[in-house]
Structure formats: structure tokens, C-alpha cells
Amino acid sequence: GGVTTIDAGFKNTSSCKSAITFLDGEKGILRYRGYAIEELAEKADFLEVSYLLIFGELPTKAQNDKFHRDIQKQSLVDTDVKKILDGFPKTAHPMGVVSALTSALTAFNAKSVNVDSEEEMYDAVVKILAKLPVLASWAYRKEEGLPLEYGDSSLGYVENFLKMMFDLPNEEYKSNPVIVEALDKLLILHADHEQNCSTSTVRVAGSSHAGLFASISAGISALWGPLHGGANQAVIEMLEAIKEDGGGYEKYIEKAKDKNDPFRLMGFGHRVYKNFDPRAKIIKVAADEVLADLGIEDPVLDIARGLADVALNDEYFKSRNLYPNVDFYSGIIYRALGIPIPMFTVMFAIGRLPGWIAQWREMRLNKEPIGRPRQVYVGATERPFVDVEKR
Ligand code: CMC
16 A cells, blocks of 8 residues: 655654744744743853753753763864864865764764663763864864864863864953854754754654764754755855845845746745744844944945845745745854854854754654655556666
8 A cells, every 4th residue: 555645845744743842933933942042042051052952951050060061071082083084185065074073973982872771862962062063173173274172171162162163262252252152142043943954864863773973963964955054154155246246136136036047045935934033033133243243344244134125025035935044144143253154054063963962862762763754656667677688
């Protein structure tokens, strides 16, 4: 008996029950474990949000401190992983490098593959939270031809990542909370988004009981594409191209509307948000603040604002409910913080990591069956084999 229903792109199929993230696309509501994204972005830090997503409750002070300490203790990466890094060309995209190195971590942490007990799970969770930012900073420094940096355990999670990236003196972060706070906020906004493409990938890969690191590596690969996390890089490249082209964005809007042209307005539209993306609202304000605080004038922000204004009043975009999404403004902030364009999607991966972990853990604790969709076969019916000489 064949299955006859198809839902290409799973537009109307729930793959699981989940208690992690609530999203109402019509009303533009996003909540992690019941807490409004607006409130978390304002009041919590990224590590607290990670704990909340993964374990279900905001940590007490003691739980938070322990979580941070446990992560710090695991923040060394085997030096042999550096040899793998050395094998990549300088021109390699950091997403490919980070995905490969994350998968390679499995080989260096064999015990993290079979994670049946809560303790083993906790150990794997802490390890990947500790090591992904290290791998990300290495991928960046390799590309820039800079020596690799280790972190400093006296710093917070986000400060420490910036330290590994840019090797600035600690005082620099302490004296300039704007950078740390902006990055912290961006990571929180990206931390989970229920059953999106990369998260579904992590859950499906993990449903075969492949290890956590292998499942996360699969998620990083899924995130890379320009229709998903790769949109943040694609947005800034689009805005740059418009700037180079003299700043007139009307032409690009027309291109995006032309059904014979594959061009899409990057950073616009969303599978679920059909009213507005609440994350984009927060990021737009944050982008203004960060640029003002750092005293940066970025003509690309003006292009972004103008483009959004025109598109939001255009019948094509209005009738299809296409609004700026989380990635429309994020690249402008990343750039102001000194993060190069190819690293934008890696930043998204660091932000999404706790969500992937939380969803993977939920899937394992709920003892979900292996993810194995059906299909509707439309190929040839049975036919006899023809020898190669007779074809
Ligand atoms: N520019 C122009 N037209 C668009 C766009 C766009 N950015 N997005 C959707 N449309 C049109 C699309 O052509 C279709 O028109 P029609 O009904 O005439 O055929 C209609 O809007 C519906 O689009 P869809 O492709 O069926 O919608 P989807 O839910 O499959 O795709 C999306 C959602 C996010 C992949 C898509 O809007 C898109 O490609 N956006 C640009 C890439 C982007 O910004 N991605 C980041 C998403 S948010 C962060 C993340 O998830 O990583």
C-alpha cells in the first residue's frame, strides 16, 4: 500500500511535539519556554537563555555559575584538530570548515557518541557549547592568516568568543560593553526557532542515534544555504552590490518581483511569519543603537532602510506577506562589530547551537522514533534489464 499524500517542504506537517519554542506567525509572537523573546533579549544573557532552552527553566545563580564553569573546563580542543584545520585552503568557506571540524570532534571525544544517560548527555552538551566557539574562531583566524588564540576563563561566554576571534586585551571588552551586549542579543535572537530546516536536520540525524556532534554538524551544513542561515551573508552582499551600483534599489525590487528572474530580495519573507518577524524588529533597533554607539556611519544601513520601506509598501510584497526577517539587519551589526562577511552564518550557528541541542535532547528524552518520511513514487514501472552491448 503506497502513501498518497505529499507535503513538499513540510509546509503543513508537524514532525514532533515540542515544549521548547512557541511561535505564532500571524501575530508575530516568539517565546522560548514561555518567555517572550523581547524580554529575554532585553534582560537575559546568552548562556542563561541556552540553559533555559536546553533544560527547560531559567538557571538559578548557582546553576548558571556551574554551567559556565563546566563549559570553561571543556574549552580546549585537541591539538590534532588543528592539523585538520591546516589541511583546508585559506579560501575555504568557514561554514564548511566549522561543519567538518564539528563532525571531527566525534573522533576525539568517542564517549560523546553514545549518550544514553542524563550525565552523558550533559557532558556532550557542555563539550559542544564549549568547543564550537573555539572552532569558529579558528576558522576565522585561519582565513585571515592569523595565529590561533585560546580563550580566557575569566571572561563571559560571549566576551571569551570575541577574545578568541580578535585577541583584544580584556579591558577592551570591559570598557566597551556595547559590543558584547549587541552580540549577546543577536545570539539570543537566533537561539531557537522550533522546527526550521537546520533544527529538523539535527533531529532527523539524531533520531538514528548518531551522536550529538555529528547531528550538530549536519545542522551546520543545513544552515549554510542562502535560503536559511546563509541569508545573512547574502543580504549584506546584496546591499553592497546595490551600493556599488549607485544606491538605487528600485531596480532590485523589480528584479525580485520578476517571476522569470531567479533573484529574490534576500532577508525578506519567512515560511512561518506572515505578519512580521519579531526578531527583525528588535534587530532593527539594535542596529541603530550599535552604529550610533560605535560612531559608525554605514551607507548600507540607509540602503537597507530605504529598500525595506519601498518593499513594505509594494503590492507584490504586501499581497504575499513578505517582511524583513531576522537576517535583514543582523549583518549590519556583525559588520559594525568587525566580523567579516563569510563569518556571518557561523555567528548564526553559534547562536542556534543551544536550540539544536535542546531539540536534540528533547527528541532523545521523548524516545522519538527514527525520522523516516515516505514518498510518492513517480518513476518507471517494472521493466526488463538490457545488456550493456544492446543499449
Ligand atoms: N523575494 C521575492 N519574492 C519572494 C521572496 C523574496 N525574498 N520570498 C518569497 N517570495 C515569493 C515567492 O516567489 C512566492 O511567490 P508566488 O506565490 O508568486 O510564487 C511567494 O513569495 C511565497 O514564497 P515561497 O517561496 O513559497 O515561501 P517559502 O515559505 O517556501 O519560503 C523563504 C520562505 C524564507 C525561503 C523565502 O521567503 C526566501 O527565499 N526568502 C529569501 C531568503 C531569506 O531571507 N531567508 C532567510 C529566512 S529567515 C532566517 C532563516 O530561516 O534562516
